[in-house]
Amino acid sequence: MVVDSLVTTTTPHDYRPNLSITLDCFAHLTHKNPQYFPNPEEFDLSRFGGNGPPPYTFVPFGAGPRMCPGNEYSRLEIHVFIHKVVTKFRWETLLRPSQGLPIRLHPHHKP
Numbered sequence: 432m433v434v435d436s437l438v439t440t441t442t443p444h445d446y447r448p449n450l451s452i453t454l455d456c457f458a459h460l461t462h463k464n465p466q467y468f469p470n471p472e473e474f475d476l477s478r479f480g481g482n483g484p485p486p487y488t489f490v491p492f493g494a495g496p497r498m499c500p501g502n503e504y505s506r507l508e509i510h511v512f513i514h515k516v517v518t519k520f521r522w523e524t525l526l527r528p529s530q531g532l533p534i535r536l537h538p539h540h541k542p
Contacts, residue, residue, distance in 0.1 A: 461488045 463471040467488040468478055478484060487494055492502035520536040 458490045458493075461490075464488070 461467060465471055467484060479489075483489075492499040492505075516536070520538055523535045523537060525533045525535060
């Protein structure tokens with residue numbers, strides 16, 4: 432993700448920055464930062480529960496006006512997928528919920 436060029440009108444201590452520089456921001460640096468995500472190499476969905484991570488610490492689709500349009504498309508895709516699984520299959524739980532919730536899906540038979 433590339434941030435717009437730096438623009439400033441104030442110069443502390445007579446420092447004149449080069450206004451043609453470009454700031455690069457790498458989302459991977461915050462995605463793997465243990466300050467925001469304990470054990471960042473471990474898959475842990477619970478870190479996204481509740482209010483989720485702090486703003487702009489997990490930005491898989493970018494942020495702001497240049498956010499990837501795939502963000503809303505992926506949200507739509509997961510809703511369609513869940514609808515199809517719920518309406519087209521009968522669910523059979525294999526274990527008690529205290530041990531996780533593995534399931535077996537059986538297609539509904541059309542009469």
